[in-house]
Every structure is written in C-alpha cells, then in structure tokens.
Amino acid sequence: MAVDKEMRARINKLIDIYLNWLESTTHNAGWHQPSTLQMMIEYRGQLPERTGCDRSNEKMIAEIRWIREPHANLPISQYLFGVQAGEGVVDHKYVIPLLASRFYRNHPERVIAERIGMTFDQYRGRVSKGLEKSTEELSRVDRLSYLCSAHQLLDGSGHAAQNAH
Numbered sequence: 001m002a003v004d005k006e007m008r009a010r011i012n013k014l015i016d017i018y019l020n021w022l023e024s025t026t027h028n029a030g031w032h033q034p035s036t037l038q039m040m041i042e043y044r045g046q047l048p049e050r051t052g053c054d055r056s057n058e059k060m061i062a063e064i065r066w067i068r069e070p071h072a073n074l075p076i077s078q079y080l081f082g083v084q085a086g087e088g089v090v091d092h093k094y095v096i097p098l099l100a101s102r103f104y105r106n107h108p109e110r111v112i113a114e115r116i117g118m119t120f121d122q123y124r125g126r127v128s129k130g131l132e133k134s135t136e137e138l139s140r141v142d143r144l145s146y147l148c149s150a151h152q153l154l155d156g157s158g159h160a161a162q163n164a165h
C-alpha cells in the first residue's frame with residue numbers, strides 16, 4: 001500500500017505531537033527547580049540573599065508556565081503509538097523506527113538505524129510498514145469519526161433530527 005503525501009504529512013504531525021508529549025515537562029510539573037546556574041542567569045550574576053521567607057507563590061507561578069492543555073490530536077497519537085511507546089494499535093516494532101525517523105530527522109537514515117540497533121534495510125522496511133499500518137488505522141479513525149458525526153445529525157431512528165423551536 002502506497003502512503004500518499006497528505007497522509008504522510010498527517011502521520012508525521014501526529015508523531016511530532018506524540019514526541020512533544022513524551023518530552024513534555026507537564027508530566028513533571030512541580031518537580032523542577034531553578035538551578036544555581038539558572039538563578040545566576042535570572043539575577044544577572046548577583047544571587048539574592050536568603051531571606052528565610054517562603055517563595056512558594058513565585059514557585060507556583062513559575063510552575064504554571066510549564067502546564068498547558070494537551071494537543072487536541074494527542075488521543076489519536078496515543079491510540080496509534082500507545083500511552084507508553086509501542087503499546088498502541090501500531091505494533092511496537094514499527095513504532096520505534098517511526099518515532100526515531102522524526103526525532104532524528106536531520107540525521108542520515110543509516111545513522112538512525114544504527115542508533116536504534118537495526119540494519120539499514122530493517123529500519124527502512126519497518127518505517128515503511130509502520131507508515132502503512134498508521135495509514136490503515138488513521139483511515140479507520142476517520143471513518144469512525146465520520147459515522148459519529150453523521151449519527152449526531154440523526155435522532156437515533158435513522159431520521160434527521162428536527163430542531164425543537
């Protein structure tokens with residue numbers, strides 16, 4: 001099955017959403033604190049003296065910056081690739097090469113293959129098969145989404161719903 005350019009772009013976008021989610025600091029909100037180096041940069045080399053006062057409000061405001069709503073298409077990405085990478089509907093042996101192909105997209109394919117412990121041919125084959133499997137599943141999601149949209153237009157009996165005005 002050939003994967004057309006539009007579908008390839010959609011899958012790449014979903015992979016990017018997924019990778020951003022995996023790398024997201026929102027999973028660890030509240031756990032990162034400014035390092036001494038970060039504080040030196042923030043205060044331009046002059047660290048403030050310790051006052052003994054609690055800086056919880058300042059900390060809370062800083063943490064809020066790290067938290068944001070997940071991307072609207074994250075559930076589809078997670079459905080395809082898993083909440084844990086490789087646990088989605090696309091087999092894990094295809095997910096890792098797909099993710100690596102986007103994560104290391106500025107590297108030669110041979111280098112990517114080596115980094116994930118595959119031969120070049122294995123890597124290329126699994127990326128290709130992963131794109132095919134992702135296309136099949138994404139097409140299935142599209143069809144279900146269409147059916148759900150159509151069902152909302154019906155009143156449940158197969159007849160068009162009428163406005164109650």
